Amino acid sequence: MSYPFLKGHGTENDFVVLPDPDGTVHGDLAPERVRALCERRAGIGGDGVLRAVRRGDGWFMDYRNSDGSVSEMCGNGIRVFARYLHEREGEPFPMEIQTRDGVKTLDAAGDELTADMGIPEVLGETAVTVMGRTYPARHVSTGNPHAVVFVDNLAEAGALQEEPEHDDAIFPEGVNVEFVVRRGEHHVAMRVHERGAGETRSCGTGACAVAVVTSIADDAPRGTPYRVDVPGGTLSIVWTDDGRMLMTGPAVLVAEGETDL
Numbered sequence: 001m002s003y004p005f006l007k008g009h010g011t012e013n014d015f016v017v018l019p020d021p022d023g024t025v026h027g028d029l030a031p032e033r034v035r036a037l038c039e040r041r042a043g044i045g046g047d048g049v050l051r052a053v054r055r056g057d058g059w060f061m062d063y064r065n066s067d068g069s070v071s072e073m074c075g076n077g078i079r080v081f082a083r084y085l086h087e088r089e090g091e092p093f094p095m096e097i098q099t100r101d102g103v104k105t106l107d108a109a110g111d112e113l114t115a116d117m118g119i120p121e122v123l124g125e126t127a128v129t130v131m132g133r134t135y136p137a138r139h140v141s142t143g144n145p146h147a148v149v150f151v152d153n154l155a156e157a158g159a160l161q162e163e164p165e166h167d168d169a170i171f172p173e174g175v176n177v178e179f180v181v182r183r184g185e186h187h188v189a190m191r192v193h194e195r196g197a198g199e200t201r202s203c204g205t206g207a208c209a210v211a212v213v214t215s216i217a218d219d220a221p222r223g224t225p226y227r228v229d230v231p232g233g234t235l236s237i238v239w240t241d242d243g244r245m246l247m248t249g250p251a252v253l254v255a256e257g258e259t260d261l
């Protein structure tokens, strides 16, 4: 049975969008189906799947990583999801989107979109090991778990083929790991190994975690805009006076069609 899909990306973190308004097209969305959809040769290709289900008078974003695992939240994905709702479902901006990490507000920002990502939890020090080398890291939750590592050179992280070793007691469900270098005042660049997806070109929740940790390290006043360069582009993040992370970045729908994967 074929059904509609769309393909979109935010700073080249790419996703398969599955419209499923009454939740009957995809059932529980088995992990093997997610993996098949995200396959970059035999499938459509993506770092994850955004399933759109109506809930009450709103929409719920059911996010799955490309390995089929469920995650609470996806920062680049929610901008793509909002673009889909606006362009195809006629939802106006600003709009509220329900996620496993609560309700997020999305608004237009010129050609880009701004997501209110909520309040981060800064959870202290940890460590991760990559290619036999152990790095101190900061543990931050931005709806999902992150370990932020400052390095002198992004190439230090190597090929990032495997999930960096981490403390399972702190991260029992795994962790997204960001490697960060400074590029200037309130300007950093990062690479990311995403839980459930591997190295991706960008991670919105990760960029928020990086901006929060860097802002603390800089003792920057709240409201200071941070520029976070990712391999797939640039995200802008402001950690506001009331503690919320506002992330602005692109959200592009690149294709739509039918599939029976």
Ligand SMILES: N[C@H](CCC[C@H](N)C(=O)O)C(=O)O
Pocket: 013, 047, 048, 065, 070, 071, 072, 073, 074, 075, 076, 077, 144, 145, 176, 194, 195, 196, 197, 202, 203, 204, 205, 206
């Ligand atoms: N891999 C993440 C979810 C996707 C996050 C990322 N794509 C983003 O833009 O926030 C996790 O399992 O927590």
